[in-house]
Amino acid sequence: MAKPSDTTAHRRSRLGPLLVSPSLVLLAAVIGYPVVAALVTSFRADPSLKDGFFTTGGEFSGVSNYLHWLVQSCGGTSCPAGTLGDQFWTSVLVTLFFTVVTVSLEVLIGLLMAVVMNQAFAGRGLLRAVVLVPWAIPTAVTAKLWFFMFAYDGIINRALGAHILWTDGAWSSRVAVIIADVWKTTPFVALLLLADMSGIPGGLYEAARIDGASAFQSFLRITLPLVRPALLVAVVFRVLDVLRIYDLPAILTQGGGGDGHATTTLSILTVRQIQQGYGGASALSTLTFVLIFGVALALVRAFRVNLVQSEQHGMS
Amino acid sequence: MTTTGSKHAWKTRRRWLRLWPYAGAAVIVLWCLGPFYWMVVTAFRDVGHTFDATPWPSHPTLDNFRAAFDTSGGDHFGRALLNSMVIACATTALALLIGGPAAYALVRLPMRAKPKVLAAILCASMFPGVAILTPMFQLFTDIKWLGTYQALIVPNISFALPLAIWILTSFFAAMPWELEKAALADGATPAQAFRKILLPLAAPGLFTTGIIVFFAAWDEYLLSSLLSNGNPDVAPVTVAIANFAGSQPHQVPYTAIMAAGAVVTLPLVAAVLVFQRRIVTGLTAGAFK
Numbered sequence A: 001m002a003k004p005s006d007t008t009a010h011r012r013s014r015l016g017p018l019l020v021s022p023s024l025v026l027l028a029a030v031i032g033y034p035v036v037a038a039l040v041t042s043f044r045a046d047p048s049l050k051d052g053f054f055t056t057g058g059e060f061s062g063v064s065n066y067l068h069w070l071v072q073s074c075g076g077t078s079c080p081a082g083t084l085g086d087q088f089w090t091s092v093l094v095t096l097f098f099t100v101v102t103v104s105l106e107v108l109i110g111l112l113m114a115v116v117m118n119q120a121f122a123g124r125g126l127l128r129a130v131v132l133v134p135w136a137i138p139t140a141v142t143a144k145l146w147f148f149m150f151a152y153d154g155i156i157n158r159a160l161g162a163h164i165l166w167t168d169g170a171w172s173s174r175v176a177v178i179i180a181d182v183w184k185t186t187p188f189v190a191l192l193l194l195a196d197m198s199g200i201p202g203g204l205y206e207a208a209r210i211d212g213a214s215a216f217q218s219f220l221r222i223t224l225p226l227v228r229p230a231l232l233v234a235v236v237f238r239v240l241d242v243l244r245i246y247d248l249p250a251i252l253t254q255g256g257g258g259d260g261h262a263t264t265t266l267s268i269l270t271v272r273q274i275q276q277g278y279g280g281a282s283a284l285s286t287l288t289f290v291l292i293f294g295v296a297l298a299l300v301r302a303f304r305v306n307l308v309q310s311e312q313h314g315m316s
Numbered sequence B: 001m002t003t004t005g006s007k008h009a010w011k012t013r014r015r016w017l018r019l020w021p022y023a024g025a026a027v028i029v030l031w032c033l034g035p036f037y038w039m040v041v042t043a044f045r046d047v048g049h050t051f052d053a054t055p056w057p058s059h060p061t062l063d064n065f066r067a068a069f070d071t072s073g074g075d076h077f078g079r080a081l082l083n084s085m086v087i088a089c090a091t092t093a094l095a096l097l098i099g100g101p102a103a104y105a106l107v108r109l110p111m112r113a114k115p116k117v118l119a120a121i122l123c124a125s126m127f128p129g130v131a132i133l134t135p136m137f138q139l140f141t142d143i144k145w146l147g148t149y150q151a152l153i154v155p156n157i158s159f160a161l162p163l164a165i166w167i168l169t170s171f172f173a174a175m176p177w178e179l180e181k182a183a184l185a186d187g188a189t190p191a192q193a194f195r196k197i198l199l200p201l202a203a204p205g206l207f208t209t210g211i212i213v214f215f216a217a218w219d220e221y222l223l224s225s226l227l228s229n230g231n232p233d234v235a236p237v238t239v240a241i242a243n244f245a246g247s248q249p250h251q252v253p254y255t256a257i258m259a260a261g262a263v264v265t266l267p268l269v270a271a272v273l274v275f276q277r278r279i280v281t282g283l284t285a286g287a288f289k
Helices: A004-041 A064-071 A085-117 A124-136 A139-149 A155-160 A170-197 A202-210 A215-243 A247-252 A266-274 A278-303 A309-313 B004-043 B063-069 B077-108 B114-125 B130-142 B149-173 B178-185 B190-219 B222-227 B237-242 B254-274 B276-287
Strands: A048-050 A053-055
Touching: A004 A278, A004 B077, A004 B114, A004 B130, A004 B149, A064 A085, A064 A278, A085 A124, A085 A170, A085 A215, A085 A266, A085 B004, A124 A170, A124 B004, A124 B254, A124 B276, A139 A170, A139 A247, A139 B004, A139 B237, A139 B254, A170 A215, A170 A247, A170 B004, A170 B276, A202 A215, A215 A278, A247 A266, A247 B222, A247 B237, A266 A278, A266 B130, A266 B222, A278 B130, B004 B063, B004 B254, B063 B077, B063 B254, B077 B114, B077 B149, B077 B190, B077 B237, B077 B254, B114 B149, B130 B149, B130 B222, B149 B190, B149 B222, B149 B276, B178 B190, B190 B237, B190 B254, B190 B276, B222 B237, B237 B254, B254 B276
Parallel strands: none
Antiparallel strands: A048 A053
């Protein structure tokens, strides 16, 4: 016997894809198309001077753009001055360095902040609003703000009684970028951790205390294991975010410091290369994409986090 | 058996334990608000005292705000504010209008490819903007879109839409959908049930998602710094502040930049204070649930 709800069910099963497809089509256009276009362009030559002749580029050039970045080879010879190939590996290292240091600091400070915010005291709501302030300030403004504070006569040198040219030195400019990034994004990590921490029943801590555990022991044995899932998700999100970092080093230090590119990340290098040729820039952005994708895959495997699974539990 | 001595130690310990959250909170407030406070203080400080280290407001003036909006040095901060408003509003509207129905379908409607679609949207939300920059720049050069509003709005979809869908699915999943059934059983038409029951229930989630997407669009710099192509008629405020030159050559206009930063930031900070609870819910929901 055909129930009237059968036709409704049938309609609903067709409605789903209909509602989802505009989003998928748009994402294919603004993400899928560029990725494929970059891949195609990365195999085409850029305009250049060859044997004294100017070539307009555009012809198929195999993997030469990739060789330019990976082994600094320009048509079998070493690259002429002014090409950016020799900055590739330092940019990779700088980007990875920023990632490891900022994410470690964010997790440590974020945990401390979450522990404090999880205490029951008057003004908790206000404190949560306060930590959202760095999150709400646009990154470009954050960069200018720290640029001002790190100025030679700025408040940081005054407070330290130091005379450091923060944005000039190789390490001082890196430290400046790291401090600004940690300031801006730690609140996000802290709030993610707090969401899980506030769900831990107080009875657990009470029981641990009666059994003679110190506050630090309870933190290690109760808090840390129970916020581990949130911690791993936060680490994955933050790692992927720092790997593509651009705004802060681009505005705060212009990618410079030390020999002139101590804070040049992969994103900054790509933007510079766009002025020099699309082929090289496409190869570089493809390499960056592969690096980030690889790290994402490795992290998700290593942590065994299933980002989608938890989503589906709440769904009918 | 406890001696009086250890009892006393226990008391001071207890008192300290009661106080430490306040000490911790004070450190957090100082760390989070200190730089922001310094920006506002500097914004109101006379340019001749730019590096005055007095911790409270001194040499107050409104000149810096005048300097921030001054266009004689080639800066167009006022126009940039308007541009950011247009770009961020358009991005948010697109993300909610297109992402809303998708999130509804992903939560409420049967679909075989649901896990795959969710995984694809999560991947898209972590996608690096720099990877789409070169092809977009090349394409927009070819079709003469560089330095137009659409060149600054369309690429924003790449992060705004996945973000909107991701947060909305978690909000929709937590909604009491039985009420829709109850309304239908009581004789309401599906349209009435949608308008009178579902929309009011979904409004807070849509609103929160809107705030977070708006903030993300307002923050965008990498794509717009190139795709605005130096056209001050469309460049957003992030680009204007990053390139702010001031009217005096060879002099970094710190106080004017801090004033511009304060103008951009104060409405956002006000929004954060008002909608704190919603934003925290949206951010954490977007990350896992």
